[in-house]
Amino acid sequence: MESILPTTSFSSSSKSERRSKSKSSQTSKPSLVMALISCFAWLYVAGRLWQDAEYRMVLGSLLKKNSEQRPKMLTVEDKLMVLGCKELERRIVEVEMELTVAKSQGYLKNQLKHSGSSSGKQLLAVIGIYTGFGGRLRRNVIRGSWLPNVDALSKLEERGVVVRFVIGRSPNRGDSLDRNINEENRETKDFLILESHEEAQEELPKKAKYFFSSAIQNWDAEFYVKVDDNIDVDLDGLIELLQNRHGQNSSYIGCMKSGEVVAEEGRAWYEPEWWKFGDEKSYFRHAAGSVLVLSKNLAQYININSASLKSYAHEDTSIGSWMMGLQTTYIDDSRLCCSTSGQGKQQSVLIGLNRKDVILSRLARTTIPFVFIGAYHNSKMETSCFIPRYH
Known part of the structure; x- marks a missing residue:
């Protein structure tokens, strides 16, 4: 009677170990799959972030170029300055034309010290x-x-x-x-x-x-x-x-x-x-x-x-x-x-x-x-x- 009891207890312990191993192996597979999925997800997110950074750089350069080409908003003071420059430019052109006419008519740098003979003739x-x-x-x-x-x-x-x-x-x-x-x-x-x-x-x-x-x-x-x-x-x-x-x-x-x-x-x-x-x-x-x-x-x-x-x-x-x-x-x-x-x-x-x-x-x-x-x-x-x- 006593000899039969140890054998029975040993067999029951081995069965419980096999059950625990099978349970641990069953629980480790899903965790490994989840780890792989999380790695793939991280790589995907990192790639998208890298692409987004490149897109942002390209988009920023395009916006900068467009902003430079786009006409700026002029204030009243800026408009007055532009009008003044145009008026000054027009006056410069007129003075150049007057100078050309003066040269053709005998413009002299300085006033003559002696206009001619004492009789006033050339x-x-x-x-x-x-x-x-x-x-x-x-x-x-x-x-x-x-x-x-x-x-x-x-x-x-x-x-x-x-x-x-x-x-x-x-x-x-x-x-x-x-x-x-x-x-x-x-x-x-x-x-x-x-x-x-x-x-x-x-x-x-x-x-x-x-x-x-x-x-x-x-x-x-x-x-x-x-x-x-x-x-x-x-x-x-x-x-x-x-x-x-x-x-x-x-x-x-x-x-x-x-x-x-x-x-x-x-x-x-x-x-x-x-x-x-x-x-x-x-x-x-x-x-x-x-x-x-x-x-x-x-x-x-x-x-x-x-x-x-x-x-x-x-x-x-x-x-x-x-x-x-x-x-x-x-x-x-x-x-x-x-x-x-x-x-x-x-x-x-x-x-x-x-x-x-x-x-x-x-x-x-x-x-x-x-x-x-x-x-x-x-x-x-x-x-x-x-x-x-x-x-």
Whole structure:
């Protein structure tokens, strides 16, 4: 009886263990399935959130772009500002049109200091003789030949012709060079001093701007003439030449020439910007720099546009380039061509003579000390030209 009881209890315990194991295995399967489902759900939600973030970024950029393109709401102050800007813009256009009309009618930057002759009539010509600080001897020779003295200058202006030596200022303002010119001008009263120009050989193209601008601001004339100080002029002949051109506007008068553009540095007449003149390397047609004449409207053009006009290495080609873009009448007058012989004197306006002969004959009429005569006599003589009277 006792031996049977343990066996029965053991079998009952094993049955209960099997039942508990089967129950635990049955409960673990649903939990595993739920865990898998929750993982899939988490991945799905995370993916959707990532997509939503991308969509929000794209949508935000589109909204920003649309907001920039969309017209903004203007306040009353903004509208008034816009209207004011439009009114100001309209006024600027009107002023530009008025300025264009004023330029075409002869606008001058400054009021004329001398409207013309004392009779109130327009001058025939303003003649500027280019000179330098070392040109005292040449100036005295000219004063002893074709340039009148102080009293005669006033009478000449009554005839409608103003003649002045043209010179700039020293790079060292107020030095002995400037003081000597000021003193000479007080004695002779025949200078046009370009206060804004620095006198130097390499600055000659700019000197043309300052001369024509200053001349037209000081005198109202029909013609403006530039002459070198190694030119001997029969003044009556030059006046007659200009009188024959009376009423010819837009006239660019001189000995017209062209020629090779020198591209080799170190050679005479070297042009640093030679490449601008094309493959042929030839200058455009222009008047020789010894004597050239511009009518009033062309001189006005230089005066008004001097700040923007391009200057080349040489004065004559610079002036010629300024004339190319205008409705300019080119007058090639062979009588203004300088030659070195006396042939054709009756036909030519400029006759070349040996400078030694001219200088010594002119010096005899001046009060220059003999030491200067000897110094010039022994120096290298150049070609000089003069304008004879018409016959």
